[in-house]
Amino acid sequence: MEYIIDGIINGIIQTTALEWIAVTTGLMSVWFSMKENILVYPTGIISVLIYVYLAFQYKLYADMGVNLYYFVMSVYGWYYWIHPKDDSRDQVRVTINSAKENLITISLLLGSFAILYFVLSNFTDSDVPFWDSTTTSFAIAGMWLMARKKLESWIAWIITDLISIPLYFYKGLVLTSFQFLAFTAIAFAGYLAWKKSMEEQEKKVSSQA
Template sequence: MVTLTIRESFVNWNLSWTEALGFATGAVCVWLVARQHIINWPVGIANNVFFIVLFLQAGLYADAGLQVVFIALAAYGWWTWAHGGGPATVGALPVRRTTSAEWAWLAAGGVLGTAALTLLLDRATDSTVPFWDALTTALSLTATYGQCRKVLESWWLWIAADLVYIPLYAYKGLYLTSLLYIGFLALCVAGLLGWRRTLAAAASRPATAVPA
């Protein structure tokens, strides 16, 4: 009995450290994104690794799988931010608005992805929250795409995801992670306002005169 108690305490200690490290790297990552600092991408990859472990243990399988996709998207976002959107583009990637075509693709992908993941999680796993797990997965993927392309509205998608994540993680007993997402929500609002100021400043900047 004493050995079992010690073993359970050790497991709980490891879980607490996993959640704490996810908390720290996640907060730093969002803070860096809000400031458009490219180092957010490697910090974000570290955050994804911690959350893969945490979510598998909590039975949030879609969220665990989502972290693997996030790692691939982080590599893409890192390259995109470094190259200004493409090999032929010079300078930092500018903040911009989401186009109508992008909204159409994101909406279609979000709805279909949520439906497909809900069905998969409900039938193939023991998830107790298949719809909410699928919904947050779809919202997070669309938001990350927008972040990779530096589109302003990606912050609104993150805000929507966070508003679902906060009670979801509390329900699953991940109270520190739920608290982290309250912090994420505040950082997302700050990021939205910061990127909006950047966009407004770029729009008000006079165009360079073309010599006669």
């Protein structure tokens, strides 16, 4: 226990200003996401671009790649959220996956894991290829679901966050590790908030029918 506490204190002391900015904007992004606030995307973009740089420094190559993917999906999600097919709404509403979308999600998850694990194991000096690939593949699926405003996105984020907590602590990014602990709590709250939002919208549609 003393080793863990000392590691936490030393890690926080050694945390760079850049990581503090990435953590702060990352937490803001997840909070805005839970609130269905469009600011999720500009704050998220700042965070992920910083993490591209940090992940490269710490040899978390899959994580570096997924943050580049986050950037692209953030731009797409930003556009998608504010361009609903129903012109009477300011944003698209929360929905759940159809059977086809579940198939796409599973294919994206398994396909990205297989590719990432193969590449990291054979072509990089990563010392955590399995765990790096696992968190990254769930995050890839989660970001796609988030951009499409799907309730299942929060399940993918919860799994990603729970695995990322010990992974980042092991790599010495202590503050980021605790960021993922906070992400986990927010993700649970986000799931409940989006579920409530979806149910309220369904009731509203039913009452108008």
